[in-house]
Structures are given as C-alpha cells and as structure tokens.
Amino acid sequence: xxxxxxxxxxxxxxxxxxxxxxxxxxxxxxxxxxxxxxxxxxxxxxxxxxxxxxxxxxxxxxxxxxxxxxxxxxxxxxxxxxxxxxxxx
Numbered sequence: 572x573x574x575x576x577x578x579x580x581x582x583x584x585x586x587x588x589x590x591x592x593x594x595x596x597x598x599x600x601x602x603x604x605x606x607x608x609x610x611x612x613x614x615x616x617x618x619x620x621x622x623x624x625x626x627x628x629x630x631x632x633x634x635x636x637x638x639x640x641x642x643x644x645x646x647x648x649x650x651x652x653x654x655x656x657x658x659x660x
Contacts, residue, residue, distance in 0.1 A: 583655075618653060630653075
C-alpha cells in the first residue's frame with residue numbers, strides 16, 4: 572500500500588475543511604479515494620459518479636499522468652492532483 576500526497580483543487584475545499592494538501596493511502600486510485608472519504612465525507616461523491624467512474628468534469632493526475640479510472644495504480648511516494656476541468660467559450 573502506498574501513501575500519496577493528494578492536491579485538491581479549491582472547488583473541493585468545502586469537503587476538506589479548507590485543506591488543499593491531503594495524505595492518503597491505497598494501492599490504486601479507488602482505495603486512495605476511499606481513504607480520503609473516511610476523513611472527508613462527501614468528497615468522493617463530487618469526484619466519482621454512481622457508476623464508479625471519474626466524473627467528466629474532474630481530471631486526476633497520478634505521478635504526472637492522467638488517470639483513466641479508479642484502478643490506476645499508485646506508485647510509492649506519488650503525488651495526485653485532483654482538478655476540476657474548465658470549459659466555456
């Protein structure tokens with residue numbers, strides 16, 4: 572099991588008590604989000620939909636690479652960035 576530094580965008584700070592840098596453990600992204608959810612209830616629902624997929628407006632990077640799903644493996648010491656994608660014209 573790996574521990575990762577998780578950087579959370581400001582749009583989600585209301586679920587993290589204003590914290591932008593969190594620590595979480597897990598072998599894959601799903602397990603990391605489960606760990607975060609235990610300490611920050613409601614956070615995962617804003618990131619993952621009812622079909623257990625990353626919401627389209629959320630982009631997650633693990634060790635500099637965009638995660639495609641919750642089975643993305645977490646390397647030891649990885650940094651994870653959870654961002655809200657912006658759109659508009």
